[in-house]
Amino acid sequence: MPYATTLICAEDLARHIHDANWVVLDCRHDLANPDAGKTAYDAGHIPGAQFAHLDTDLSDKRPAPDGAFRGRHPLPDRNAFVETLRRWGVNHGSQVIAYDAQGGMFAARLWWMLRWIGHEAVAVLDGGLQAWQAAGQPLSNAPVARPRGNVEPHAPLASTVSAADILANLANPARTVVDARAPDRFRGENETLDPVGGHIPGAKNRFFKDNLAPDGRFKPAAQLRQDFGALIDTPENSIMQCGSGVTACHNLLALEVAGLKGAALYPGSWSEWCADPARPVARGG
Structure with missing residues (x-):
């Protein structure tokens, strides 16, 4: 089959699970219990899968060089992430598959990050671990070791914006900001993860x-196109954000499934934005 770039079904993954150049990564996580994903992985994972931890593999929580807070899940340095991929055995021509058990909530972050370093052959397991098990496929708790990979960074297939870019857009609105958080958190209600409730002024939910x-x-491409068409004019003039740059990648994946390419990610998202009291905050719908 041609390499997968958005979603893959459990049946297709099962047909290729033993292919030497397919790399499967388990991205299960719990924001309230960071050890839960690895515990679940150790209890049983897709055979051959390795574990990718949101906090340590897919983020670099150190402050910026100037000491500024970069949000709860800042992106690692691109070259450092490439080194992580090599450790997992990812080669230039590898098909990478990411999965979780949370509807792609965390797997989509890894999908986006592979595109960020210019690796196109990456897909999310549609339906996650639940779909794999529903298809009658086995789990394993055997340790996994792969030869070191040789993947290299290439021109990014995904783009980012900074807090300064968002601030400039408030002064001269040219791009639509879309927030992936639950509606109550978007309105500024029931905020338990960040110190300030609310959203970036002008953002849509x-x-x-x-x-x-x-x-x-995932919903069919036509339905996703209709849904996002009600929010944005063009993906190239759109910015996806969330609480900490994780679930925004789910919206970016949905846009890609829908054939709507070109939206950017604000990695720091609300957690970075609200950390500076000089930045404006909106509340309500």
């Missing part, structure tokens, strides 16, 4: 879970 059908798989 698209809860990432609205990208999924009741069975936990």
Whole structure:
């Protein structure tokens, strides 16, 4: 099959699970219990899968060089992330598959990060671990070791914006900002993760879970195009954000599934934005 760049079904993954150049990564996580993902992985994972930790593999929580807070899940340095991929055995031509058990909430972050370093052959397991098990596929708790990979960074297939870019956009609105958090947190209610409730002024809300059908798989491309068409004019003039730059990647994946390419990620997202009291905050719908 041609390499997968957005989603892959459990049946297709099962047909290639033993292919030497396929790398499967388990991204399960719990924001309230950072050890939960590794514990679940150790109890049983897709055979051959390695574990990718949101906090240590997919983030670098150190402050910026000037000491500024960069949000709860800042992106690592691109070259450092490439080194992590090599440790997992990712080669230039590898097909990478990311999965979780949270509807792609964390797997989409890894998908986006592979695109960020210019690796296009990466897909999220549609329906996650639940779909794998529903297809009658086994789990394993065997340790996994792969030869070191040789992947190299290339021109990014994904773009980012900074807090300064967002601030400039407030002064001269040219791009639509879309917030992936739950509607109550967007309104500034029930905020438990960040010290300030609310949203970036002018942002629109698209809860990432609205990208999924009741069975936990992504909605069809046509439905996603219709949904996002009601929010944005063009993806190239759109910025996706959330609480800490994680679930915004779910909206970016949904846009890609819909054929709407070119939206940017604000990695620091609300957690970085609200850390500076000089930045404006909006509340309500």
